[in-house]
Amino acid sequence: MQNEDGRGVNAPSSLVERKVSYFSVLIRRYSFRIVLESAFGRRTPEGTLVYRHTIDATTYAFPDLRDLLAKATPPRSGDRLAGIAAASAEQMIAARMALADVPLGQFLQEALIPYETDEVTRLVIDSHDARAFAPVASLTVGAFRDWLLSDAATPEILRKLAPGITPEMAAAVSKLMRNQDLILAARKCEVTTAFRNTIGLKGRMSTRLQPNHPFDDARGITASILDGILLGAGDACIGINPASDDPTVIAQLLRLLDEIIARLKIPTQGCVLTHVTTTLSLIGQGVPVDLVFQSVAGTEAANRSFGVDLALLREAQEAGLSQRRGTVGQNVMYFETGQGSALSANAHQGVDQQTCEARAYAVARAYAPLLVNSVVGFIGPEYLYDGKEIIRAGLEDHFCGKLLGLPLGVDICYTNHAEADQDDMDNLLTLLAAAGVTFIMGVPGADDVMLNYQSTSFHDALYVRDVFGLRRAPEFDDWLAQSGIVGADFRLAGDAGLLPDFASRLIA
Template sequence: MTTYKHTVGGANYVFEDLRTLMARATPLRSGDCLAGVAAATAEERVAAQMALAAVPLRRFLDEAVVPYESDEVTRLIMDTHDAEAFAPVAHLSVGDFRNWLLAEDVDAATLSALAPGLTPEMVAAVSKIMRNQDLILAAKKCRVITRFRNTIGLSGKMSTRLQPNHPTDDAAGIAASVLDGLMYGSGDAVIGINPATDNVPQVIRLLEMLDAIIQRYEIPTQSCVLTHVTNTIQAIERGAPVDLVFQSIAGTEAANRGFGIDLAVLGEARAAALSLRRGADFDGVMGDNVMYFETGQGSALSANGHHGCDQQTIEARAYAVARHFKPLLVNTVVGFIGPEYLYDGKQIIRAGLEDHFCAKLLGLPMGCDVCYTNHAEADQNDMDVLLTLLGVAGCNFVMGIPGSDDVMLNYQTTSFHDALYVREVLGLRPAPEFDAWLAYMRITAGGADFRLADSLSPAFQRVLENAA
């Protein structure tokens, strides 16, 4: 087996394999310390980064960080690699690849053509030697557009998932949050509920409820109930109106087994959702991005399926899983997992930017749940920083929740107000179909600027009288 070496001053650093080199080169985070794979010293970390910069990109096609024989995600990565797409960068080292990505003439079209030629490990490797500004600059060049009932990911747009969670799935409680969100211009990525229970009849009831709202107000968006993929398959079999299939995914077969899934069941679910033909017609082509995936650094270690890799490399491998199923939305739930994986605001911000960059470079419609828990060393100010940076980086979507407070999952994510803030300071707008709907419903004032109307949408006035 090849070892990797680097000498800094008098010290000679040896890294026994690519997996170890990647782990030692990763910017500091608590999850890698917990796993025992982090660099022992700051100098060792930079020595590893220097050694990693010298590794040829081709090397990642020869040396798997998780064994090919025992891991279906590795097999997916290797077997679907597109050598032709890889050709423009095939001669580069990791360090040269960073320079290449930052060059002015590498644009959206170049990166889009390159995506099938990149493996998650190549992308993770280069991210480890990039600063936050590099991650933003390179991600901003990428453009990943997806469609179901609207168009997500266009330049100058930022969409939001309206997340109307309620601790007991109370219909009126959910409706109250949906109304609040719609009136604040939220919900173009998806109206997506985390249900309080995984009970299938309950999931179907929620699907029917969201479908009725979308149909009644002719909202150009899609719904999702974030339950296990096997529940959604059952719901489809029972005739439920499923728009998007949700599943949490990870970057190794073992970690996915911990989630109770494999590639086959994801394929089965996608086929089932496509068979419903519920996407809108876009000039004769049906919107066929029917999957919604969530990921997050640390989930593999949490399931003891990390194979001695660092959490960011494994996270990038989850994007290979996502990519295979052509999702509408992929979302890194960056600060949800807790301080044992990402300790503080600094680590959460870095991880959010890495995940967004890696996913975009691999061709995914990446969004971010900009979030934290109360036992992490983080607060609203950290979220403001990450939200603003992701807005600059061209993130496809973020969450929207009343007042940042998820009363069901007990964590804080971005609010409806936060989304309006980032749209205002960066001049971003929702998906065009949803944008037009907001103006038609007189939720927004219409016109060149994206502004909420001064008075309540007439269509919803009667609703409030009903609810009273």
């Protein structure tokens, strides 16, 4: 459009106005550049981005995403041990402010560990679902946090979004969240899996019955299983950590679990947590295997230290599926993870331990597991020093796992030399129950006599069931009711005659 004199309607009418207009454009462009550089800074001569944020007169610069994520992480002893933690609270806040302005798409452009040298990175990039990512592709990390906490992020939307979220995105947004944010967002994520029962349904929480014995004694293990079953535990699985790695002993334990489950007709699954190569060998020998177990980590080098790679895990999954032992589903894998595992193997590649942990979830996600368990405090105070750090890590792990679409449970635990106690575990247990944790551990007396660490007991599970009204897997709950272990309200019936009855059925 033009005025009568031919000038555009928005054109300045004088030299003064033209100068004002020119400087206004400069100011707008400069302001935009400041906002952009609060996250991205300037490019180096090599073309990589430098992330920066200014607080008062101090500008904090972070040379790459790996450093930015490490400096934005809440304090923990493992990152301090690795020499990658923020040097001050102010630097940590500056890193979070810069991280909040990073577009989510940047994590697809800048790998924390090079694509060419790490198969976990290749898995993350090659399996990324761009269509699932599309609804949030335009968001920054900070805007993604706000969206996750909004009513727009419904369980169904989050379920569809999961394949589009990379572990680095999940870790990044978690670093901007308070504990209550992690609880609220995780609670919206509903992930269900199935084998002989259905795990992860809304309003339900499962338990892994953990009947470990220091000598792998069948009678001692059976006694612990009966203890747990009569207290309503074991719907996630009955899972033994063997004291021995002798394949003959492992085979005996697998047959023991198979016999107990079959005799009592329990709708659950058994697992002996031995190395995947041992399990593969025993499957080939015809030993009954329900779930295939393996510990995994977030870098190729860390997984190599565990004696596994992605191809071996695929072979293990296929072997488990070939058994066709599930009745209501065929999720056959059980993975365990834990913050600090990559660092303990000197295989973290400069990545902070929480982001490494999230990358381990990408490994697990590729194999459609029944269960993924973050053994949050097991590795010790060198990596999570005290109750505060353990609690934070447990909430982070649960949120990141659920956001990535995993059936994440947490072994709420600590070692005897950590600055933590059972009150800290009660706190984390309560918070995770509020967050909708998929499953927890059930250990006799909360004290594992083989692994020598402190976890949660059968009674602890009953506590959160009472407080939050949480049921078990539906098939398992029905079996407990039919067996007289629980009443019509699915609370323990307290029948003292059940123990000798069940014991006689096992030794008949």
